[in-house]
Amino acid sequence: MAKYREIPCKYYVALGVCTKGREAEHKKYCQHCGKYCPRAKVRCINRKKQYNEKMRGNL
Numbered sequence: 001m002a003k004y005r006e007i008p009c010k011y012y013v014a015l016g017v018c019t020k021g022r023e024a025e026h027k028k029y030c031q032h033c034g035k036y037c038p039r040a041k042v043r044c045i046n047r048k049k050q051y052n053e054k055m056r057g058n059l
Contacts, residue, residue, distance in 0.1 A: 006031060010039040 009030040011019045018024035020035050030036055 007038045007040055007042060009033065009036050011035065011037070012039070 009018075011022075012024055012030055013019060014024070016024055020033075022033055022035070024030070
């Protein structure tokens with residue numbers, strides 16, 4: 001079975017409600033939002049995402 005790796009953003013309230021004024025959908029969009037900040041401790045560290053963010057910062 002697949003792992004459920006999505007962690008809701010701390011600004012996500014309910015479906016369609018985001019305190020930052022974004023289009024709030026729990027699946028997919030929160031993870032790609034520029035203002036995303038995880039609500040809980042991250043269980044599974046996404047090393048690929050971490051590496052890509054590090055490389056973007058070096059440019």
